[in-house]
Amino acid sequence: MNQRLQRLADQIQRTLAVLIRDEINDPRLTGFVTISSVKVSPDLGYADVYVTILEPSQDGGMNKESHKASLEVLKNAAGFLRTELSHTMKTRTTPRLRFHYDEVVAHGNYMTHLVNEAMQKTKASATDDDTND
Template sequence: MIRINEEIKKELSDIIRQDLKDPRIIQTMVSVLNVDTTNDLKYCKIYISVMGNEEQKKGVIEGLKNASGFIRREIARRINLRNTPELIFKIDDSIEYGIRLSKIIDDIKSNTEEEDESNE
């Protein structure tokens, strides 16, 4: 299953980057983070990261849902599977969460350094 998930992830990334023409998708930075396919290959949850605001995230999800038939056909054409799974797109905010945490840590660190300098 891991090999299938990685292959779908690779092909899906290529399809999003090269083949989709929807402005909601191509004008936003979209990354495929993880793919989780059921054992019977009926469903495939695709976790994506979208750098942008909530409106852009919703637009990307709508664009991917609208293009899911095309994406599914492309995956079937590129990967030889007994079934081509139904695609379910989900937003994964873990990268943005990590960036926010990193910024908070940097802010705390710089405030601590400023306090140390003022105490000297």
């Protein structure tokens, strides 16, 4: 991606983060929505917006069902967000927004949970071995 497209993607990311936080008040939008990255097509026709939805989870798992509703809200608000984005951008056209769920952070949280669980089992078995001796 060339430097101009990267600057535009960064501007879209910053502006959308503020718009989602301040302007979208839908109760189906659960959790904390974070825009992890934006990729703009070379013809400026589309912007692929990758979002992560962070929710407190007891088991550390990846609950895809809870993210579907939030992602659907963002997809339905894409037209509104594009209009608001056009007011702040200094380009001739404003890219159409396509939202995608970015599973990288959720997968990392799940892996961290598994490692912590394994560490606790190891400590518990070490403690049991010490008490048996």
